[in-house]
Amino acid sequence: METVEHECRQGRRCKARTRTADDHWHGAGVEKPESLCRACEQSAFADIRELGDDYSLLAAASGKPQSQRGGPKVSGSSEPSIPINLAADTLVTAIEEESARWARRLPGEGWELTVISSNLGVLVGLPPQRVTVWAPHPDGGDDIRETVMDGVDAVLALAALHQRATKVLGLEPERDQKLDEPCHVCGWAAVTVSVKTQLVTCHRCHNVWHQDEFSRLNNPLAAA
Ligand SMILES: [Zn+2]
Numbered sequence: 001m002e003t004v005e006h007e008c009r010q011g012r013r014c015k016a017r018t019r020t021a022d023d024h025w026h027g028a029g030v031e032k033p034e035s036l037c038r039a040c041e042q043s044a045f046a047d048i049r050e051l052g053d054d055y056s057l058l059a060a061a062s063g064k065p066q067s068q069r070g071g072p073k074v075s076g077s078s079e080p081s082i083p084i085n086l087a088a089d090t091l092v093t094a095i096e097e098e099s100a101r102w103a104r105r106l107p108g109e110g111w112e113l114t115v116i117s118s119n120l121g122v123l124v125g126l127p128p129q130r131v132t133v134w135a136p137h138p139d140g141g142d143d144i145r146e147t148v149m150d151g152v153d154a155v156l157a158l159a160a161l162h163q164r165a166t167k168v169l170g171l172e173p174e175r176d177q178k179l180d181e182p183c184h185v186c187g188w189a190a191v192t193v194s195v196k197t198q199l200v201t202c203h204r205c206h207n208v209w210h211q212d213e214f215s216r217l218n219n220p221l222a223a224a
Pocket residue numbers: 008009010011013014015016017027028036037038039040041
């Protein structure tokens with residue numbers, strides 16, 4: 001029998017955790033200290049790969065014109081009448097900061113979230129390093145703070161942003177999918193479809209259609 005020397009960094013929250021006879025939960029055994037087990041790593045990587053879609057949906061839902069944002073350009077006009085959604089806007093900023101922090105430590109160029117998704121194996125193996133983070137100040141505003149994070153911290157922080165995005169957007173994991181087609185009302189590629197309800201939602205203009213109606217309205221030529 002192999003001897004397990006270390007425990008998955010997720011500890012009691014490990015996806016492959018086990019319970020001992022005296023009712024304690026333990027993370028799965030790993031070879032390297034301070035690392036994630038395969039189950040936790042794969043789950044976090046899958047979450048991070050969703051961040052690009054999260055970002056465009058959140059940017060649309062935030063109500064700010066896309067021209068102020070980085071990332072892929074979405075065609076269509078901005079609708080200044082849409083109120084700013086603070087939760088979505090805050091999360092857009094958090095994704096921009098966290099992805100910028102780690103993309104510059106990785107090989108490759110381009111959009112930060114693409115660089116990160118293409119280098120997840122490198123990212124998780126990064127040694128501990130000093131990073132600068134913005135922390136909310138009790139009296140308001142933000143403070144710059146130095147802290148130490150390694151690649152596992154980075155992967156967990158990015159994966160947590162996807163979990164937050166799922167809540168803010170009201171998406172059910174595995175059930176709502178982003179469509180590539182833009183919304184025919186506002187022109188933004190900010191549309192998801194729920195596999196369960198077959199309802200299509202635009203996160204920019206907040207219109208909802210049944211998916212049959214959406215295809216008909218979005219593509220009148222095909223329906224004719
Ligand atoms: Zn684990």
